[in-house]
Amino acid sequence: MSQTKDKIILSAQKQFAELGFEASSLRLITKNAGVNLAAVNYHFGSKKMLIQSVMDRSIRQFAPYLKEKLEQLILKENVKTADIVEVFIDALKQLDEQSDEQSMVFIKLIGRSYAESQGHLKRYFVENYPEALDALLRLMRQLMPSLDDEAIFWRLHCALGSLVFLSTSADALIEMAEAEFNSHVNKQHILDVMPGFLESALTANNNER
Amino acid sequence: MSQTKDKIILSAQKQFAELGFEASSLRLITKNAGVNLAAVNYHFGSKKMLIQSVMDRSIRQFAPYLKEKLEQLILKENVKTADIVEVFIDALKQLDEQSDEQSMVFIKLIGRSYAESQGHLKRYFVENYPEALDALLRLMRQLMPSLDDEAIFWRLHCALGSLVFLSTSADALIEMAEAEFNSHVNKQHILDVMPGFLESALTANNNER
DNA sequence: ATACATTTAAAACGCTTGTTTGAATTTTTA
DNA sequence: TAAAAATTCAAACAAGCGTTTTAAATGTAT
Numbered sequence: 256m257s258q259t260k261d262k263i264i265l266s267a268q269k270q271f272a273e274l275g276f277e278a279s280s281l282r283l284i285t286k287n288a289g290v291n292l293a294a295v296n297y298h299f300g301s302k303k304m305l306i307q308s309v310m311d312r313s314i315r316q317f318a319p320y321l322k323e324k325l326e327q328l329i330l331k332e333n334v335k336t337a338d339i340v341e342v343f344i345d346a347l348k349q350l351d352e353q354s355d356e357q358s359m360v361f362i363k364l365i366g367r368s369y370a371e372s373q374g375h376l377k378r379y380f381v382e383n384y385p386e387a388l389d390a391l392l393r394l395m396r397q398l399m400p401s402l403d404d405e406a407i408f409w410r411l412h413c414a415l416g417s418l419v420f421l422s423t424s425a426d427a428l429i430e431m432a433e434a435e436f437n438s439h440v441n442k443q444h445i446l447d448v449m450p451g452f453l454e455s456a457l458t459a460n461n462n463e464r
Numbered sequence: 465m466s467q468t469k470d471k472i473i474l475s476a477q478k479q480f481a482e483l484g485f486e487a488s489s490l491r492l493i494t495k496n497a498g499v500n501l502a503a504v505n506y507h508f509g510s511k512k513m514l515i516q517s518v519m520d521r522s523i524r525q526f527a528p529y530l531k532e533k534l535e536q537l538i539l540k541e542n543v544k545t546a547d548i549v550e551v552f553i554d555a556l557k558q559l560d561e562q563s564d565e566q567s568m569v570f571i572k573l574i575g576r577s578y579a580e581s582q583g584h585l586k587r588y589f590v591e592n593y594p595e596a597l598d599a600l601l602r603l604m605r606q607l608m609p610s611l612d613d614e615a616i617f618w619r620l621h622c623a624l625g626s627l628v629f630l631s632t633s634a635d636a637l638i639e640m641a642e643a644e645f646n647s648h649v650n651k652q653h654i655l656d657v658m659p660g661f662l663e664s665a666l667t668a669n670n671n672e673r
Numbered sequence: 674a675t676a677c678a679t680t681t682a683a684a685a686c687g688c689t690t691g692t693t694t695g696a697a698t699t700t701t702t703a
Numbered sequence: 704t705a706a707a708a709a710t711t712c713a714a715a716c717a718a719g720c721g722t723t724t725t726a727a728a729t730g731t732a733t
Contacts, residue, residue, distance in 0.1 A: 369633040416629025
């Protein structure tokens with residue numbers, strides 16, 4: 256497999272997470288990757304398809320691990336919401352073992368996908384989303400039998416929202432916190448603060464809809 | 465007061481919320497506003513200062529109402545977190561009385577500010593943020609005396625994250641929900657689902673940090 | 674009516690963007 | 704080793720961007 260392709264994907268992944276898809280230029284991506292500009296169109300065809308390839312790779316590094324752990328969880332008895340959250344956070348941290356800050360990068364990419372979604376990524380998600388998160392939905396359903404699928408859907412995305420926002424805005428928030436009360440929280444620490452919030456978002460006793 | 469200025473701000477506000485600051489072009493903004501392209505640089509000087517003006521106007525429409533209601537709340541006894549959330553949601557809905565979907569637009573703008581923050585907006589926020597949200601912080605502090613300011617800071621932004629994400633991704637999420645389980649949730653309805661999540665995010669019993 | 678501020682119009686500026694091209698180079702295959 | 708295929712490279716392309724400039728056409732006060 257071409258190593259140029261990989262270098263481009265890795266550079267693009269970092270760039271997309273930090274600046275968003277539109278704001279990232281192929282010129283900077285290829286420069287950081289140490290390859291020629293034209294290599295993008297040669298290997299991927301277009302910027303759109305590069306974006307899709309990056310998302311594809313990112314999800315394929317995350318989803319299988321998550322799916323496996325969740326399916327182990329389904330077999331257990333007395334599963335708590337906290338367990339699901341823990342599995343999810345574990346799946347994120349497992350990404351960091353391959354490359355530093357990869358978990359943050361991944362969450363940021365998910366956030367960018369929702370925020371900048373222009374159609375082609377939406378279509379891609381609709382096709383791959385169910386497969387990747389089916390186990391998650393099943394678990395939630397079995398954990399909260401009183402809720403219908405739609406309610407679970409909204410809770411999941413509420414939790415996802417906190418996660419995405421805190422990751423995407425991590426730099427700005429840390430800077431704010433430092434200026435405001437001499438806080439010394441680093442990026443990675445945010446992942447440790449998350450589980451509590453995620454669990455409470457998922458178990459929220461909202462009685463509407 | 466010049467009506468051209470207003471037309472530009474309103475058009476830009478909508479555009480910024482939907483596409484983000486960078487992805488919005490002055491050419492489309494002025495075209496939709498029905499004014500000349502050069503009018504932007506004549507009235508605002510630059511795109512950066514237009515962005516700042518839009519954010520300024522948006523916050524000034526929201527903050528005073530929120531501040532007033534929060535300060536009324538401080539005087540009361542036995543204030544619950546749910547009360548704070550209610551006041552916040554009310555402040556959002558009050559925006560809709562002036563123009564349709566204005567609450568969504570506002571939340572989206574806040575989200576864009578965090579996600580695309582390039583420095584000048586960050587500086588602007590650091591100056592105006594404390595003033596606008598001081599009452600909110602004071603209330604939270606008095607409501608949860610066991611928590612320090614930093615913990616409150618993170619809870620607030622966790623809640624804000626859900627709100628921002630659900631608003632920014634509203635279209636994509638509604639589309640997903642419709643495809644998945646024939647849901648018929650409209651954008652405005654999302655505001656009704658929020659309070660429960662916000663409350664639980666704020667009262668989360670996370671024991672880290 | 675004179676002076677000033679506002680608005681429109683059209684054109685061009687320099688710059689960055691994604692994409693294409695054609696030749697040079699490397700790698701693979703026979 | 705020679706032919707073929709795959710890859711890299713520098714250069715140029717057209718299009719879009721924010722911005723500036725020039726001019727003429729409106730208003731709006733003094």
